Amino acid sequence: MERVYTSSDPVLAGLVLSVLESAGIRCLLRNQYLAGALGELPVNECWPQVWVVDEADAPRAARLIEAALPREVAAGEPxxxxxxxxxxxxxxxxxxxxxxLR
Ligand SMILES: [Zn+2]
Incomplete structure (x- = not known):
């Protein structure tokens, strides 16, 4: 098991999950319903997380995620x-x- 993606936005996490599933990578979503429910934890520990079941799939998953996400999510580009x-x-x-406007 390896975490490949974390987002404050459940919609993006769901998008990532469906992209990986359609590529045949076994993966799952954690924290889907926990956002804001665990006040004791750091906030990003409560965010939706996408995990791949087989760690060998992680590098491929990372490339798929990068290609699938909207450009503005990859902040920092001029x-x-x-x-x-x-x-x-x-x-x-x-x-x-x-x-x-941009
Ligand atoms: Zn101008």
Missing amino acids: WTCPTCAERLEAQFAQCWRCGA
Whole structure:
């Protein structure tokens, strides 16, 4: 058993689970119903977690997860303004030059 994915968002965890299942990787979801119920634990220990049953599948699972998730989840990448082509850092949601939204 190896944990391959943790998210505060149960929808994303469910997406990851279905991607892995459709690739034939045996996996399961933990903490699906526990979010917020265990005040004594660090919050990210209560988040939905996706585990692969066979640890040998973990590297393949990681690649599938990376390919499947929406781009904005992989935060930290600079972006280019579609209007004026200004290069912007990931933390800006709006172009400082022309005001276009990301
Ligand atoms: Zn711009």
